[in-house]
Amino acid sequence: MALAPGKAKRFYDDMRDVPLRPAGVVATLLVGATLVACAAAPDARDLSVVGEVSADLTPAELACEGYDSTAAGRMAAAGAKRDGQRSQKRCYSYVKKHLAGAGYDVPADVASGGRYAGSAYMFTTWARKNPAALRRLGFAEVKLKLGEAPPKGAIIVWGRGECGYSKSHGHIEVVIDDGGRACSDFCGRVKTSRKCGIPDVFIPVRAGSEPGSGCSKDSCAGRADGWYCSEIKDFSAFSCKDQNISGGYQCATGKKCVFSGQSRQATLQGAVPQCR
Amino acid sequence: MPMNQPASILRMKRALVAASLAAALAAAAFACSSAEPTGGALGAAPAPTASPTSTVPNEGEPVIPISPEEQAPYNADEVCASQCAVDFAATGPAAQLLQDLDDCNVEQCYGDEADDDPTTKACAAIGAGAGQITYGLVERDRCLSRSCCAQAQACAGNAGCSALASCIERCQVRN
Numbered sequence: 221m222a223l224a225p226g227k228a229k230r231f232y233d234d235m236r237d238v239p240l241r242p243a244g245v246v247a248t249l250l251v252g253a254t255l256v257a258c259a260a261a262p263d264a265r266d267l268s269v270v271g272e273v274s275a276d277l278t279p280a281e282l283a284c285e286g287y288d289s290t291a292a293g294r295m296a297a298a299g300a301k302r303d304g305q306r307s308q309k310r311c312y313s314y315v316k317k318h319l320a321g322a323g324y325d326v327p328a329d330v331a332s333g334g335r336y337a338g339s340a341y342m343f344t345t346w347a348r349k350n351p352a353a354l355r356r357l358g359f360a361e362v363k364l365k366l367g368e369a370p371p372k373g374a375i376i377v378w379g380r381g382e383c384g385y386s387k388s389h390g391h392i393e394v395v396i397d398d399g400g401r402a403c404s405d406f407c408g409r410v411k412t413s414r415k416c417g418i419p420d421v422f423i424p425v426r427a428g429s430e431p432g433s434g435c436s437k438d439s440c441a442g443r444a445d446g447w448y449c450s451e452i453k454d455f456s457a458f459s460c461k462d463q464n465i466s467g468g469y470q471c472a473t474g475k476k477c478v479f480s481g482q483s484r485q486a487t488l489q490g491a492v493p494q495c496r
Numbered sequence: 497m498p499m500n501q502p503a504s505i506l507r508m509k510r511a512l513v514a515a516s517l518a519a520a521l522a523a524a525a526f527a528c529s530s531a532e533p534t535g536g537a538l539g540a541a542p543a544p545t546a547s548p549t550s551t552v553p554n555e556g557e558p559v560i561p562i563s564p565e566e567q568a569p570y571n572a573d574e575v576c577a578s579q580c581a582v583d584f585a586a587t588g589p590a591a592q593l594l595q596d597l598d599d600c601n602v603e604q605c606y607g608d609e610a611d612d613d614p615t616t617k618a619c620a621a622i623g624a625g626a627g628q629i630t631y632g633l634v635e636r637d638r639c640l641s642r643s644c645c646a647q648a649q650a651c652a653g654n655a656g657c658s659a660l661a662s663c664i665e666r667c668q669v670r671n
Contacts, residue, residue, distance in 0.1 A: 306603070306607065307602050307603055307606040307607065308603075309554075309555065309599055309602045309603060310555045311555075311602075312554075312555055312557075313555045313556075313557075332556075332557060333557070335560065336562075337557045338553070338554050338555070338557040338558060338559030338560065339554055339559055341571075341574055341577075342562060344570075344571050344574070345562055345566070345567060345570050345571040345574065348570035348571055349569075349570045379571075379573050379574050379577065379668075380574065380577040380664055380667075381577065381631070381632070381664040381665055381667060381668050382668055383632075383633065384601075384605070384631040384632055384633040384635075384636030385601075385606075385631075386598040386601065386602055387577075387594060387597075387598055387631070387660075387661055387664040387665070388554070388591070388594055388595050388598045389554050389559075389598070391606075406606060406607060408606065408607055408608045408611075409608050409611075413633070415632060415633055416633070
């Protein structure tokens with residue numbers, strides 16, 4: 221996961237002969253002129269192997285982005301109040317209600333009557349155009365990888381016509397659990413089929429946190445209690461307790477700390493990290 | 497738009513429309529216009545226009561479309577759909593007919609139970625063929641055939657709405 225303005229591209233297997241996919245968009249703002257160039261190029265990626273959501277973001281990854289689990293809980297609780305309701309064609313309006321219900325001040329541009337208030341897809345445009353305002357609101361955009369679930373409390377945005385949603389307005393919703401369900405004016409599964417691609421994702425972040433500020437190496441932020449191999453020195457390990465470093469360990473000369481997974485959780489030999 | 501047109505024809509049409517847009521937009525040139533000439537049973541599509549205007553309200557909010565130029569630096573994935581709105585009239589009957597179909601989609605097909613309902617019902621206006629409308633997902637098209645066929649027929653029978661719908665769908669295919 222990383223802070224990113226873009227999102228994964230997708231296409232349908234049966235449309236590969238359509239040569240109109242833009243490989244990218246280059247926008248150069250000139251005085252009084254805008255040039256948008258879209259190159260048509262075949263997309264070599266094959267998403268056919270992509271299945272349903274199979275992995276969540278790790279706590280360390282979320283902590284790296286400044287994820288605020290408390291605020292996320294408030295967002296989720298606000299959204300979950302709509303559980304059991306039918307869609308009323310008011311997804312964006314209700315997501316703003318969820319924001320307000322969770323204690324956020326909805327920005328004027330997004331609030332009723334604002335420039336970006338009318339259609340769900342506009343939230344993404346507003347957020348990317350106004351990153352400082354997004355941060356002040358208490359959110360940050362993250363880019364999910366295929367197979368990653370959006371975290372609890374996140375606002376997710378689907379573009380116009382994306383994933384079967386409205387061709388006129390797109391769709392927006394708030395994730396109410398660990399990636400499985402989301403609510404706007406109604407609640408439902410987060411759509412993750414390979415034909416849906418990846419939505420734009422905005423996670424609640426701690427007030428005053430800077431992008432990537434929680435990404436310092438060998439940090440216990442967001443980590444469960446236990447031993448972790450150092451990212452800085454491969455012969456070192458550190459232990460975490462209550463998200464604070466509580467101890468250290470060094471392997472014998474010439475040996476390296478053994479770990480598993482992205483979290484770098486150390487493999488233990490007895491009560492200490494294994495070295496090999 | 498018929499999705500089975502040869503690539504060379506698609507390229508040619510794209511180039512022609514891109515040229516007309518470039519002239520109309522003056523300072524802005526779009527090398528990947530999503531404009532989509534149509535023909536066949538549905539007749540000619542409305543002429544592209546370069547002036548985004550207000551469209552039908554949504555959620556009680558007036559919707560002022562975001563232009564492709566404004567989208568480009570911030571939300572590249574939506575540039576194409578914005579261009580569709582420019583090309584195929586963000587106002588008027590076409591947009592209203594698509595909005596009606598979208599509204600039905602939202603009301604009838606967004607829920608999990610609609611996705612899980614395997615019931616099928618024939619609806620000539622729904623599908624991926626020429627002159628048909630698709631939302632790109634099997635379960636969604638199945639629901640639209642069951643519950644929104646009248647709205648789909650109304651849109652498919654209107655050249656502008658049909659073109660707008662398929663234009664936006666092709667944006668998803670391309671993205």
